[in-house]
Structure formats: structure tokens, C-alpha cells
Amino acid sequence: MSVSPDVQDHVPERVRQQLVDQLIARGWIKQPAVAAAFTAVPRHLFAPDGTSLEAAYANDTVVTRRGPDGKATSSISAPWLQAYMIETARLKPGARVLEIGSGGYNAALLAEVVGAAGTVVTVDIDAQVVANARTGLVRAGYPQVKVICADGEHGYADAGPYDAVIVTVETSDVPPAWIQQLAPDGVLVIPLRMRGHTRCLTLQTDGDHLVAAAALQCGFVSMQGHGRDPVRRVPLRGDDAVLVLDDPTTHVDEDALRAALDKPGVQQWSTVTVALDDGSAFESVHLWLASQPRPYGILTVDREKTVGLLDPQDRFFCPTLLTDDSFAYLTLQKQDAETWRFGAHGYGPAAGTLVADLVDLLTVWDEQHRGGSGPLITVHPAGTRLPESSGLQLLVPRRYTTTAITWPGHKL
Ligand SMILES: C[S@@+](CC[C@H](N)C(=O)[O-])C[C@H]1O[C@@H](n2cnc3c(N)ncnc32)[C@H](O)[C@@H]1O
Structure with missing residues (x-):
């Protein structure tokens, strides 16, 4: 050098x-x-x-x-x-x-x-x-x-x-x-x-x-x-829109997801607002949506090439709820110079249910977890039986360890 x-x-x-x-x-x-x-x-x-x-x-x-x-x-x-x-x-x-x-x-x-x-x-x-x-x-x-x-x-x-x-x-x-x-x-x-x-x-x-x-x-x-443990990448529109899956047990019908994008989408807005520079709110809401015990992925897009089709809140790491043939991702809409509101946008036969679920989850996050200290994250040897949790707990099982993400005091 x-x-x-x-x-x-x-x-x-x-x-x-x-x-x-x-x-x-x-x-x-x-x-x-x-x-x-x-x-x-x-x-x-x-x-x-x-x-x-x-x-x-x-x-x-x-x-x-x-x-x-x-x-x-x-x-x-x-x-x-x-x-x-x-x-x-x-x-x-x-x-x-x-x-x-x-x-x-x-x-x-x-x-x-x-x-x-x-x-x-x-x-x-x-x-x-x-x-x-x-x-x-x-x-x-x-x-x-x-x-x-x-x-x-x-x-x-x-x-x-x-x-x-x-x-x-x-x-x-x-x-x-x-x-x-x-x-x-x-x-x-x-x-x-x-x-x-x-x-x-x-x-x-x-x-x-x-x-x-x-x-x-x-x-x-x-x-x-x-x-080495790469995520699974499901191209929805070539490399311009990719669904990233990090859970080997999540099954999706890739052709059905791609076909879903050819039909009109479903949009629903929440009453939950955020300032664009509130990085900790975005970090928290991402992990909250990822912590739900249901099929989950991350949408990543090239914004310019997907205008009018996809408008994710985060172009690299956008939380996405899934079924086999449908998905709904987190989106944002400008309210005024400082305020944006969260919403959900989805495609596929189950999109209506998924966007409603996502909006409900946003409301729960806003009421119970926003501004809190975030979830407790613990890492346990694989195979350990964890005690019953009083909060919402997601387990991420890997080869050597299981990570538990626990949102204490969570009320359903
Ligand atoms: C982000 S860089 C490290 C940056 C560095 N610590 C610095 O001074 O800023 C990540 C490095 O991890 C190395 N890496 C990837 N897998 C590895 C492994 N299994 N064991 C050791 N190094 C690994 C890559 O070769 C790469 O050089």
C-alpha cells in the first residue's frame, strides 16, 4: 500500500x-x-x-x-x-x-x-x-x-x-x-x-x-x-423488488407472490405518526413487527424501478407480514412538514387481512411499547427449555443458540 x-x-x-x-x-x-x-x-x-x-x-x-x-x-x-x-x-x-x-x-x-x-x-x-x-x-x-x-x-x-x-x-x-x-x-x-x-x-x-x-x-x-448462513432471497420483480426470508420454516409460493403484484393492491392507514428523524422509533417498530409469531419477511426495493407498485417505509429493511400467496409491508404517508403516518400496503388474496393485522400491530406498538426500553433480548444454548414468558416472546432458533426477543408487560 x-x-x-x-x-x-x-x-x-x-x-x-x-x-x-x-x-x-x-x-x-x-x-x-x-x-x-x-x-x-x-x-x-x-x-x-x-x-x-x-x-x-x-x-x-x-x-x-x-x-x-x-x-x-x-x-x-x-x-x-x-x-x-x-x-x-x-x-x-x-x-x-x-x-x-x-x-x-x-x-x-x-x-x-x-x-x-x-x-x-x-x-x-x-x-x-x-x-x-x-x-x-x-x-x-x-x-x-x-x-x-x-x-x-x-x-x-x-x-x-x-x-x-x-x-x-x-x-x-x-x-x-x-x-x-x-x-x-x-x-x-x-x-x-x-x-x-x-x-x-x-x-x-x-x-x-x-x-x-x-x-x-x-x-x-x-x-x-x-x-455462513445467508438469508433466502425471493425476487418479486427481478432484483428490483426482493423479499428476504431469514426463517427456514417460512414457506411461500414464490410464483403466487409474483402474480399477486399484477393485481391491484390494498392500502390501510393507521393513526400512528412518526417524525422522519426518529431513528429509534423505526428501530423499535421494525423489531416489534419482526417479533410477531407469524410468517415474516423483509421487503427490499429499488425505489425508482418500483414507483407506483411498491412504496416501503424503508427501502432496505421493510417489515412484511406474509401468507403463502400474499404479503403486506409497512409504508408511510406525509401528513405535514414534520409528521408522517404509518400504514400498510399489500398484495394477494389475503392482503386485506394482512394490512388490517399490520395496522393493529402498529396501534399496539404505539400504545404499549413506543418510547419504552425495547424488548429484552437473551441468547440461550440451543435446546434449552425457556420458562414461560409473561410478555410477547419470539424465539429465533439457530444451530448453537436460540435467541429470545421478549416484549415485557405486553397486553393483548
Ligand atoms: C467489516 S469487515 C471487518 C472490519 C474491521 N474490523 C475494521 O477494522 O473495520 C468484516 C471482516 O470479516 C471477515 N470474515 C467473514 N467471515 C469470517 C469468519 N468466519 N471468520 C473471520 N473473519 C471473517 C471478512 O473477511 C471481513 O474482512
Whole structure:
């Protein structure tokens, strides 16, 4: 990786400081040690050749590797998300950290936070990513970080137990090694996919299971190797409208769903309103709709190519209720400059029932869960019998674990 002369002068420090100021102003960085780490580590040294300083220090992802299909397989994660994950891990000087998914930059931030007495190990499955991470870490002044080329599903027992295991790749499950290699009070920070929605969970052990102290919507490249578990994609209009299914037991008649789009749809509006910048309301309502014990999917569309046909609230992650041959998704309608109202729009023989159900669920969310602390998310070894829940509880069974999403105090 070569560095152009203008990048080697003092300009990067200035752009870097702007990023740190922005992360502090927006509340992503609160801890002085994390601010110091972001100030110290030269992010541009981990970006691909030709990346401008602006791109290297934008509060955004930098893609570093793509697969044959053009999709990103590796990236430097967005700074706001890296700051959030490091802060939520509450690392002290001298701490031991395992990072799953490398790139080098985040490992360097971790090395700054844990200091000379600490330990940082980072594992990546891609030999090229490992080579780049090693080069970047040495050039940036962090040769002590151990970069391992392996399937991260198995962790790295040799340097454990860890005060924090920080997973920087989207996973649908929690492999046993990540839990076993945690110190007794250790924290597992993990982007866990539940019914197609990924939340960065801050998990701590409580007896035989893990409890999430915090959850934040996020996106990462998908896990490869043994833990690879892609979602099922049902093209409704080629790639312009795709239904994403993350539950192997959900059955749909793909031809019937496609044919449903040829007939008129059904629309119903709720009385539930929202401000467009209320990100936590959207995060909450998505998870609430995903938590219903009924067939569920996510609609993702190219807006320009589906005008007049589909108008989902979120073009990437739109909650969708399903039957075999029908679907209804969450939509929004502008009321005035600040207010929008939720509604449902559906297609297929059962669309009338589905849109009515979706609107009812929106009303319950508004009355009982909006603005609350959100659901309790717990992760249990697969096969564990969970005690009867007093709230609404969805179980997401995977190979190693079952995740329970419980909305406490929910009244039907
Ligand atoms: C978002 S990138 C990591 C970003 C990085 N932590 C940084 O410094 O910003 C995700 C990485 O996970 C890696 N990965 C995917 N599956 C993996 C697996 N099973 N074990 C280890 N690494 C994996 C990919 O090769 C990719 O480099």
C-alpha cells in the first residue's frame, strides 16, 4: 500500500480531528480514551490505494474487498459504529480483546484503548485481508496486534480468556467458542441477525445464557466459513423488488407472490405518526413487527424501478407480514412538514387481512411499547427449555443458540 506525499504531511491530522469532533458532537464518542484512540490512529493507512482523505475520514464505511458478484466482503466499518462498539465494551487499560473480522484499523483503535499492557488479537478468514491488516498495523505503529488467518467461528483460545470479544461481521448465531473464551465478566459485542434485522448486541453472561444490555441497528458484511448462513432471497420483480426470508420454516409460493403484484393492491392507514428523524422509533417498530409469531419477511426495493407498485417505509429493511400467496409491508404517508403516518400496503388474496393485522400491530406498538426500553433480548444454548414468558416472546432458533426477543408487560 503506497501513501501519496500529501497524505504524509499534516493534512490527515486535520481531517481526522474533524471526524473526532463530529463523533463527539453526535454522541458516538463519550469516553476520553476512545476519543484519544480515534485522534491517534491514522485511518487512511488502512484504506485501499487511491482512497481520498475525505473518504478515509468520512463517517462512513470504506469497502476494501469485493467478491466475484461485486458485493463487499470486507470493509473498514463506519467510525460511528466502531466508536459505539468500543465504548459499549467498556475496556480498561490492560484488557484482553478478541476481534472477529479484521481490517487493522479497528484493531489499532482497540490497541490504543487497552494500552501497552493490553492484548489485541484479530482473526480474519481472508488471507488478503490478513496481509493488508498486518501491513497497515505495522505502518501505523501497532505491531503488537496479533493478526490470525482462520475461521473466526472458533475464536482464538490461545490468548483468552478475553475481557471483550468484538465481532465485526454479521452473524446469525453465537458460536460456543465466543462465549467459552470470554472472561467471567467479559462482554460479547456482536451484530446478530434476527429475522433479517441485525442489531449490535452488548451481551453479558447470566448463568447459562447471555443477556443484551444494549441493542443498536447496524449493518455488516456477512459471515463466511462454517457460520455462513445467508438469508433466502425471493425476487418479486427481478432484483428490483426482493423479499428476504431469514426463517427456514417460512414457506411461500414464490410464483403466487409474483402474480399477486399484477393485481391491484390494498392500502390501510393507521393513526400512528412518526417524525422522519426518529431513528429509534423505526428501530423499535421494525423489531416489534419482526417479533410477531407469524410468517415474516423483509421487503427490499429499488425505489425508482418500483414507483407506483411498491412504496416501503424503508427501502432496505421493510417489515412484511406474509401468507403463502400474499404479503403486506409497512409504508408511510406525509401528513405535514414534520409528521408522517404509518400504514400498510399489500398484495394477494389475503392482503386485506394482512394490512388490517399490520395496522393493529402498529396501534399496539404505539400504545404499549413506543418510547419504552425495547424488548429484552437473551441468547440461550440451543435446546434449552425457556420458562414461560409473561410478555410477547419470539424465539429465533439457530444451530448453537436460540435467541429470545421478549416484549415485557405486553397486553393483548
Ligand atoms: C467489516 S469487515 C471487518 C472490519 C474491521 N474490523 C475494521 O477494522 O473495520 C468484516 C471482516 O470479516 C471477515 N470474515 C467473514 N467471515 C469470517 C469468519 N468466519 N471468520 C473471520 N473473519 C471473517 C471478512 O473477511 C471481513 O474482512
